[in-house]
Structures are given as structure tokens and as C-alpha cells.
Amino acid sequence: MKIVLIQHRAFLDGSGGTEKICTFLANQFAAAGHSVTIATYDANTNGKPFFPLNENIQVDNIYSTSIIQKVAQPIYNYKGNNPLLWIKHKLKKKYAKAYNYFLYKKVKGPDGLYTYNLLQRAKAWNRYLQQLHPDVIITMSIETLLEITYQQHYDAVIINSTNGRPDYDYTDLLWYRSRQEKQLLKEAYKHLSAIQVLFDSYKQFIPDSFTGKSYVIPNPAPQIPDEHIVHHTKTKERYKIIQIGSLVTDCKQQHLSIEVFSKIAHKYPHWDLYFWGQGPDYTSLKEKIAALEMEDRIHLMGLTDDPLYELSNSDIFLFPSKYEGLPLALLEAMSAGLPSLGFASCSGVNELIQHGENGFLANDIIEMQQYLELLINDAQLRERMGFNAHNKMKSFSADIISNKWKTLLDEVTGR
Template sequence: MKILIVQHRNFLNVCGGTEKICCFIANTFAKQKHEVTIATNEDVVGEPVFFLEPNVRVENIYTDGLGERPVLPYYNYKGSNPILWLYHKLRKKRAKLHNKLLFRKMKGPENVYLHNVGVRSKHWHEYITTSKPDLIVTMSTASLVEITYYRPFGIPIVNSVNGRPDYDYTDVLGARPDYEMRCLEASYKHLSGIQVLFESYKEFLPESFGGIAKVIANPVPQQTEQSKVNSKSGKHVIAHVGTLFTSCKQQHKIIEIFEKLGPEFPQWEVHFYGTGVDLDELKKMVKRANLEQQIHFKGFTDQPLEVMRAADIFVFPSKYEGFPLALTEAMATGLPTIGYAYCSGVNELIADGKTGFLVADDAAFEQRLREMMLKEALRTALGNNAKKAMEQYSAAIIEASWIDFAEELTQLKTKQEG
């Protein structure tokens, strides 16, 4: 079988969760001797970050001069370096002026968006009609829009959803214009199948989807019995691994909570692993709270499991998630965990009172964290249960589910043609 996996942007040089799962899916089919290609369309030079089987091809179909009208991105610099502040200030002004003139020329942002989608979609159409895959896997609905907007294909398409489905096609998370949402929802009409992470996520699919919905979770690395976290005498560590992006990950809440607990537990430390745009602001919070001896920012780690094995508790205060890989890796390591009950994904993975705690608010978070810090036996019991609960997400089980789903979709197409 010839399988094409499409991640339209942000695949090369990027080490996020979607990129990791993209490579996992590609490797799954490659190990079954299928012909697998990952295709992207981005104006960068680089390589995939995650391991790929030798027989997986990666193709960047980007071609300059096709007529795209790019909208320039910008962000507000939050650091304290005056030179960097001025640099980003000027870049922001330039981007705003560029975008203003572009929207005026094209008669609005909707026309710019539709023009760019149309240009890229036509380019994808030429590529796909030449490569002739038997199955297409899209890693986002934005990828799906790009390959189907110009002209639909008679090829089965399955979309891999790495969040809750309505995060993709609605404005539930904010800042998504109506015209983009309409295109995203319409893209579901062209799907033969969709992979969702949990059974409950099926209820968030749009009415425009008429294909087969299949629950396939993300794979979780399984740890040996010897790899489980061990309680230590002396210092104890509360760990968090994730992008330092507080509007989603809410690391500031951990600092606020530990500000109350730190003086009571001088032998405990909080270790943040990761980088992100809110690093400087979080460091300022720690300094204002006079917690620099107990809260430490460790930067990016390429050995998250080693980090987790050295910890005693894993905290995960996110506002929303799809299938949080860091949380599952911590649980598979045997760490007790705490998260908010309102957070999607987190409330599917943590079984309250069995593998960790789900809390309603910050006060309950503080209460449960204190309880864990005081009771080693509780930490051990919750961690053991968490490790066992992650066995259902072993790579072998998830690989088998993807293989079965691909065969189901291609067999269905054969029957329809017959």
C-alpha cells in the first residue's frame, strides 16, 4: 500500500507532539513494508526531529513564486532586554503595516486566506495526482483543507486529531475567524475516516463528517519495573514538563500554589522542564515570591523519562489538552499526578483518587498537593496504579489499531468501487 502522510507546515525542525505522532504513524506503516511518504509544504530547510525508519521518505513540496500572499506573524516580547524589546517592537510595526496594506489590496483578510488556501491546494493537487497514494493521512484539519480545497480526491483520507475535534473547526479556543471555521468544518465532508483520542471526543465531531470514527490513542513508552520512580530521603522533587505557555499550560498556578506550601516544606523543590515565551514572566513570579531556592527552571530536556524517574510528584495544571504526552509518560514512569478536572485529555487519563487527583480549583489543587507531599505511601500507591493504567497505550497496541483502521478504509473503498 502507498501511504501519504500530510503535515502541511511545522514538521521540519520541530519537536512537538504532532510531529512525534506523525513520525510514529509513518514508522508503523513502514515496518509493515508499506511505501510511506511524509509530505510538507513550508518555506524552510531542515530535517525531521524524531526518528524515522530508513524506508520513510520526507518531501517538502514548497515552491517559491506560486503567488501566495503571506500574512506576517508577530508577538509581544515579554523579556527585559531593551535591545530585544526594540527589535521586536520594530518587527511588530513592520508586520502590522504589511498586513494592513495586504488586506486593503485583497479587500479583507478573508480573501487573503482563501487566496492562499487556493494556491497551496492547487499545488497539493498536482503533487498528489502525480504520486497516486492509496491512502492519505492528514495530521490536522488545516492540512486537510489544503489538499481538498481545490478539488477533492477519490482517495480515502483519514485525519489524525491531536486534540479535541472541536478545537480544530470551531472558535472554542478563541481567535479563529468565521470564514476559516467554515472551511475547516467543510473539510470534514471529504474524510473517509477520522482518528480521535478518546471515545468521548466523538461527540465533538461536526455534522458534516460522514465517515468512520475510530478511537486510537497516542502511544505511551512503557517503563520496566526497575525504572519506576523511587522515593528518596532528603530533597523531594515536584516536576512539570511542558512548553512554558501560561495561557494553556498555566505554570503560573503551580508557582502561586507553591508560594503557600514552600515555607512549610523546605525539603521540597519544583522543577520546570521546557522553554517558551513566558519563561521570563514565570522567573519574575518566582523572584517576587522569594522562592528561587526551591523553584528551578531546568530548560529543555531530551531525556524526559530520566527527569521523571528522579521526581516524586508530577503536576500538570493545563487548561486544555488533547492527549498530553508528558502526563502519560509521567504516569507510565510510576509518578502520582495532579491536574484540573475541567481540562480535556487530563480528565480522561487521571482516575481521581486511583492514579492521581483531579481537582476543581486552585484551593483543591493545593490541598491535594500537600496531601501527596506528606504521605509517601499515598504517592507510591497512586504511582503504581498510574503505571499499570498506561499499559493499554503500549506502542504495539496503538500500531495494531492504525494498521487495522487503514485496512478497513481501503477495503471499504474497494467495496464501493465494486
Template sequence: MKIIFIQHNSFLNRNGGSEKMCTFLANSFSEKGHEVSIAVNQKEGGSPVFPLNSDIKVDNIYNARVDQIELLPIVNYSGKNPIAWLVGKIKKKYTKQVNKNKCRAFPDGYQGVYKHNLKKRSEQWYAYLKAAEPDLIITMSTASLLEITYDNTLDIPIINSVNGRPDYDYEDVFGRRDPLEKNLLKNSYSRLSGIQILLDDYDKFLPDTFKGKVFVIGNPFPEVDTTEHVDHQIEKSQYVISHLGRLDNDCKQQTLAIEAFHRACSENSEWRLDLWGTGADRDLIQQKIDELALGDKVALKGFCTDPIAVLKNADIFLFPSRYEGFPLALGEAMSVGLPAIGLGSCSGVNKLIVDGESGYLVENVEAMASRLKQLMNNSALRQEMGKRGVELMRAYTPASVLAKWDELINEIVER
């Protein structure tokens, strides 16, 4: 079977959960004898971060000659320098005027620009897919799905792999979706033959335009040998609270983790907090560390090349995300025997952590600091919760996840 994964514009050079999952599936299907390609449309070019089997093609269809009307990004100055503020205001006014002039070429303004650009990219995808003639397309984001279905008549089965809670992809949950884009995204769901969601209660977040087959398939977590699980009974001179995630404070809320640690660590000088990851908010997070004078206890460690190795040397996993789908880092932490603390309001997190068994679900920074202190002071509790976390993660072995994907693919293609 010829399968094409479409990862839109975020596969090359990226190291997030979606890219990791795309690599896992592509490698696994390739090893089963399928002909596998990954297609992107990325202006900057580059290469995959995670290792791919040698027989997997990566096609970057970007073409500078494809007509795209690029609007300038509007930047708001957030500092306190009055001169910089004035310069920022002038630049912002100029940017708005340039964008306004570009939009005037279309009767419906910005929406016309959006549809023009989308139409051109869609035509580009159509030509690529017609030539490639795959038996199945798997889109790894709704942006990918939208681009290949907009005003197209492809007669190829499409499965969408949802990386989070479904409504995060097409609704205005975080105030970032234009009404036109929302409607187009909902329409694109009508073109799906099937969809993979991460948790069984996520089906209620699908749009009513979707009429295909729903499969519940979680992300895979590594099977770590028992001898490699964290032993919390070993006494150390230095204990580690770990956090892994891109440096995106709006979602991952690293500053909340720092604040909770600050409140909990006053009586625990042998503990430190390591924050692993890269991202746009590095300076903001470092500013929080400096503000609380935690430079000797909290460290930004950079990109993590081997999460399991890092987590095996930690003692607690702190994960205060505001929203998630099915967090890989959390599952990996639990799979090595780390007790975890997260927010009870966070989707995905509140399904993986069983409150009081494999860790704690809390509602605010005060409760987070309190539970953190409780775990810091009780190695037996860390051992017990870590062991329970390992048991829970056994439901998501790579083999069991792949078996469900095989079932989904066979059912969709044989329809």
C-alpha cells in the first residue's frame, strides 16, 4: 500500500510531539512493507529531526513561483522604553497600511487574500497527489487537511490524525481562529474517511460535518525495562524535578512551574528544577528565574535529545500545561516511574494522571506547591506513585498502538 503522510509546514527542523508521532507511524508502516512518503510545504527547507528509515521519501513541494500574497506580521511592543514604544507604534501603523493596500485588490479584503493563498496551495497539493497516486493519505494536522481538500476533488481516502482535543483544531477555543477559517476547517472534516482521536471522550468535540469512522488510538510510550525504572529509595545529595516541553508559556506554563517550585523549595535545598526544551519564550522564562533569584536551583537545559535518559535521572515530573491532547512527555515520565503533577483542568493530562495514584491533579499554584512539597518529602510515596504510573502506561505500548492503526487503515482502505 502506498501511504503519504502530510505534515503541512511543521515537519522539517521541528522536534514536537506531532513530528515525533509522524516519524513513529511512518517508520512503523515502512517496516510492515508499505511504501511511505512524508510530504511538506516548507519555505525554509531543512531536514527531519527524528530519524527516518532510509526507504521513506520526504517530499518538500514548496515552490517560490506559487502565487502567495504575504501580509506583514503586526508586532506589539511590550517593553517600557518610551522611544522604542514610539518606534513600535509607527512600525505598526505602517504595517497595517501596507496590509490594507494588499487587501484592497480583493472585494472581500483579508478573507479574499486568505482564500486566494489557500486556493493556490490547494492546487499545488492536488497536482502533487494526482502524480503520486497514493492509496491512502494521512494528514497530521487540520491545516494539512484543509490545504489538500479546499476546492479539490481528490478521490483518495483521507484519515486525519488529531494531535490534541479535536475542537482545538477548528474552533475558536483560544481566540485565534478567523470565522472564515473555522467554517472552512469544519467543511474539510466532511471529506474525511476516518479520524484518529486520542481519548474516547474526545469524539464529542468533533464537528457535526464529520461523517467518517472514528478510532480511539492513544500515542505510544516506550516499554522501559524494570531495571531501568527510577528507584526512589536511593538517597542522593541532589534531587531533580523535571519538565520537558517547548518553551511556550501560554500553553506549557513554565513560569507556573517555577513559581510552584519556588514556594516548595524553601525547606528543600537539595532539590533543583530542570526545564528541558526550546522555544520562543526562553527569555520570558529566564526572566522569571531571575526575578525569583533561582539561578542556582532552576536551569533551562535546552533541547533534549534523549528524554528517557533524562527522565530516568529525575525524581518528580512537573507538568503544568494549560491545554494538551495526549502529552508524550508526561507519558514518557510515567513510563520510567516518575510521579507527576499537573492541572486537573488540562485535557489529556487529567486522563493520564490518576489523582492520588500516579500523581496529583491540582487547580492552582498553591495546591501545586503543596503537592510538590509532599512528594519532595516522601520517597516512599514517590516510589508507590511511580510504580502505579508504569502500570497505567502499559496500555500504550508501541505494539498495541500499531495494532489499532492497522485495524483503522485496513477498514478505511477496504471500504
């Protein structure tokens, strides 16, 4: 069977969860004997896949400067005191306004500009896919589904792999989307034969425009032997609270971890807080740590090639995300035998952490601090919760997840 997985942007050099799952699926399909291609549209033409890929998997980047994309000129005001620069920027602003006026007049406004650019990319995807002629197309997001199907038709079976709560993909719950974009995203579901969601509870968030079959398939968790998980009763010179994730505070909320730990750090001089990951909020987090004079206790470590090693040398996983799909970092932490702390309101996190069994779900930052202190002060509690977390992950093995995907493919293709 010829399978193409499409992540329309950020696959090259991308180290996030979607890239990791796309790579996992591609490797599993290739190992099962399928012909597998990963396709993307990425201006980063020199980028490479971040995660290891089976040598038989083809990676195609269809980006080309020949695919016309019209862009409005940015409008900004000069705030300096140099009169010559003020004149220069005033002229640039006038030019930008005039350019945008005629651009929007030609394409019928911002909505028209959005659909014009979308159609050019969709036509390029259609040319590529018609030439590739796959049996199955798997899109790694609903945005990707819209990217390839807008005013286009395919004979191939199309499946969407949903790496978050479905309604985050077609609403403005998390960030701004225009009314038109939301409508087009909903309509894109009509092209699907099947959709994969991460939890059974997520089915309720699939829009009515979807008429295919839904499958519950979670992300895989690494399987660590019982004898290699963290043993919390061992005495150590220093103990680690760890958080792994992109440094994007709107979602991962690392600033809350800093606030919680900084309030109690003086009471626990043998404990430190470690962040692993990179992202746009590195500088603001570093400044926050410096302002609290906590550089010797709170550490921004950057990207790690071996998160399981860092987790196995830690003691508590602190994860105050605002929203998630099914967080891979939390799966890895639980598999390693760490008790975890998250918010009860956070999707995905509140499905994995069973309050009082393998971690704690806090209702606010005050409760999070209280639960963190409970874990710091009780090694036996950490041991029990960590072992429970580790056992829960046994049902998330790669073999189990791969078999679920095999069932999905067999049913939707009739093989």
C-alpha cells in the first residue's frame, strides 16, 4: 500500500510532538512493508527531519517560489527621535498602505487574500499528489487537510491524525481565526473517511460536518523495564523537579512553575527546578529567573537529545500546561516512574494523571504548590505514585498503538 503522511509545515527541523508522531507512524508503516512518503511545504528548504527515519521513507518538500503567495505589507509607526528616520518610515508607511489598498481591492479583502493563497497551495498539493498517486493520505492536522483539499478532489482514502482536542483545530478557543477560516476548516472534515482521536472523550468535539468513522488511538509511550524506573527512596545529595516542553508560556506556562518553586525553594535547599526545551519565551523566562535571583536553583537547559535520561535522573515532573492533546513529555515522565503535577482543567493532562494515584491535579497555583510540597516531603508517596504512573503506560506500548493503526487502515481500505 502506498501511504503519504502530510504535515504541511514545520516538519523539517521540527522537534515537537506532531513531528514525533508523524515520524513514529511513518516508521511503523514502513516496517509493515508499506511504501511511505512524508510530504511538507516548508520554506526552510535546507531543513532535515529531526527524528530518525527508516531509510526507505521518502521525504518531499513541495515548497517552490513558483507557488504565488501574495502578502500584505506590515504597517508600523516609528517611535524614535531621528527626524530623517521619521521621514523615511513615514514614506514606507504610506507606500505600505497604498500597496495593501490595491492588493485587498484586487483579491476582495483579507478573506479573499487568505483563500487566494490557500488555493495556490492547494493546487500545488493536488499536482504533487496526483503524480504520487497514493492509496492512503494521512493528514497530521485539520489545517493540513484544508491545505490539500480546498477546491480539490482525490480518489485516495483520507485519514486525519488528530494530535490535540479536535475543537482546538477549527475554533478560535486558543487563538484568533476568522469566521471564514473556521467555516472552511469545518467543511474540510467532509473529505475524511476516518479520523483518529486520542481519547474517547474527544469524540464529542468532532464537528457535525464529519461523516466518517472515528477511532480512538493514543500516542505511544516508551516502555521502560520495571527495574530501570526511578527509585525514589534512594537518598541523594540533590533532587530535581523537571519540566520538558517548548518554551511557549501561553501553552506550557513555565512561568507558573517558576512562581511555585521560587516561593518554597528556601524551605528545600536540596531541590532544584530544571527546564528542558527551546522556544520563543527563553529570554523572558531567563529574565524572570534572574529577577528572582534564582539562577543557582532554576535552570534553563535547552534542547535534549535524550529526554528519558533526564527524566530517569529526576524526582518530580511539574507540568502546568494550559491545554494539551496527549502530551508526549508526560507519557515519557510517567513511563520513567515520575509522579506528575498538572492542572485539572488541562485537556489531555487530566486524562493521564489520576488524582491521588499517579500524581496530582491542581485546581489553581496554590493547590499546585501544596501538592508539590507533599511530594517533596514524602519519598514513599513519590515511589507509590511513580510506580502507578509507570504501570499505566504499559497500555501505551508501540506495538499496541501500531496494531490499532493497522486495524484502522484495514477497515477504511477494505483490505
